[in-house]
Amino acid sequence: MxxxxxxxxxxxxxxxxxxxxxxxxxxxxxxxxxxxxxxxxxxxxxxxxxxxxxxxxxxxxxxxxxxxxxxxxxxxxxxxxxxxxxxxxxxxxxxxxxxxxxxxxxxxxxxxxxxxxxxxxxxxxxxxxxxxxxxxxxxxxxxxxxxxxxxGVTEFGAVPAATDGAAPNRPSSALSVACLVRRRVLDAVHVTAVPEVDALQVRAQELAARRTKSAVTLRALDELWERQHALVERARPRDWRAVTDSLAEVAEVCSKRFDPDALGAAVAPFGVRPTDWEDLVLRCQAATGVPAAWRARA
Missing domain, CATH: 3.30.70.141 (Nucleoside diphosphate kinase-like domain)
Structure with missing residues (x-):
């Protein structure tokens, strides 16, 4: 066309x-x-x-x-x-x-x-x-x-018809980065075999992916992560103390310090590394400070 x-x-x-x-x-x-x-x-x-x-x-x-x-x-x-x-x-x-x-x-x-x-x-x-x-x-x-x-735009093409297909899901939020990296740590230690842990992870990803994040959303995310840490401790995967420490550090880095180097260090023991895009998201956030929408939590 x-x-x-x-x-x-x-x-x-x-x-x-x-x-x-x-x-x-x-x-x-x-x-x-x-x-x-x-x-x-x-x-x-x-x-x-x-x-x-x-x-x-x-x-x-x-x-x-x-x-x-x-x-x-x-x-x-x-x-x-x-x-x-x-x-x-x-x-x-x-x-x-x-x-x-x-x-x-x-x-x-x-x-x-x-x-x-x-x-x-x-x-x-x-x-x-x-x-x-x-x-x-x-x-x-x-x-x-x-x-x-x-x-270099000389010609425009036709706008494709709207579809109900899956939308891209590249994270543009530091909180979404936290959820995705935590998911990879959990996968690496096979904790996702515990249904409650997996259910909390899915819910956390839904909250973090919201375009706007109210103080209520942020508090709910913090509570979900704390519940997840407790379930991981109860499941006792290999190196469970290191796992829960890593998960907590990921949450801290991606909600307060936005330090991609600290994030990489926290997850490296599990063979996990942030992607180049996740690194960029954190560096952009670090350069500009805590998002205004999050400040109500402080």
């Missing part, structure tokens, strides 16, 4: 670039559904794998005239870690309404998700820090054309 072709910089046209954290988690579909409810529809889509030079051009206003800083390098690493999706969006609204690029700039919310409100795209995406904030938009139709040129 032929796609819609090249972007047309009109008042009712705009584009959003969903970065690999939004695409890998599958959360961009929630943002698109919200936009559709406002009468903003996706006309085309392009898969983008930008180079560091293209990212520097995209964020030129922030980087111009200086060498890349530590956070810039993390952003470069983020975009190199997986595909991004550029969506051509159109709004069939009244002529007196603001341009779509103006509307999208407001809808996406502040760069730091700490300042986002329900209804902002970054809140809907579950973004937790300003480095992995999920989405970029332009300031004008003309800037949209220039940024798409910088990204």
């Amino acid at each position: 032929d796609g819609p072709g090249p972007f047309v910089p009109e008042r009712n046209s705009g584009f959003l670039l969903f970065s690999p954290d939004a695409v890998g988690s599958g959360h961009q579909r929630f943002a698109l559904l919200h936009l559709a409810s406002l009468g903003i529809r996706a006309k085309g889509v392009a898969v983008v794998r930008p180079t560091p030079e293209q990212i520097a051009a995209l964020y030129g206003k922030n980087r111009r005239g200086r060498p890349p800083e530590a956070e810039d390098l993390l952003v470069d690493r983020l975009f190199a870690a997986g595909p991004s999706l550029a969506y051509w969006l159109v709004f069939d609204g009244r002529p007196e309404t603001p341009s779509l690029t103006d509307t999208l700039r407001v809808l996406k919310g502040p760069s730091d998700p700490a300042g986002c409100l329900p209804g902002h795209l970054r809140h809907i995406l579950g973004a937790e820090n300003r480095l992995m904030n999920g989405v970029h938009s332009s300031d004008s139709p003309e800037e949209a054309s220039a940024e798409l040129d910088a990204l």
Whole structure:
């Protein structure tokens, strides 16, 4: 099926670039559904794998005239870690309404998700820090054309029909990293043969994967992990004390210190290691501090 072709910089046209954290988690579909409810529809889509030079051009206003800083390098690493999706969006609204690029700039919310409100795209995406904030938009139709040129996007393809298939599940939250790494430790020592342990693990992963995490959710996750530690101790797998110490250290690192080196050291005795993506998630969180949504627990 032929796609819609090249972007047309009109008042009712705009584009959003969903970065690999939004695409890998599958959360961009929630943002698109919200936009559709406002009468903003996706006309085309392009898969983008930008180079560091293209990212520097995209964020030129922030980087111009200086060498890349530590956070810039993390952003470069983020975009190199997986595909991004550029969506051509159109709004069939009244002529007196603001341009779509103006509307999208407001809808996406502040760069730091700490300042986002329900209804902002970054809140809907579950973004937790300003480095992995999920989405970029332009300031004008003309800037949209220039940024798409910088990204090498010359043609948009047709937007695939929505499906009920399984969504991607790449973690964009440090708490999800904790759950996935703990799962691998449990698998390594065969504790999952205890049904209660496995059931608690599944429930913890569901809580950690929520796009927004209330204080109630965070307390429930802490309690689930404590119950799981007690069950592991009762099951007495090999080196059970080391297992429970490791599980506790993973929870601590991924909810307070965001230290990928400490995480690796905690799980190495069981032949487990964090993935490059999990390492990146923790480093981005370490650079920006505890997510605002979590602070109510403190």
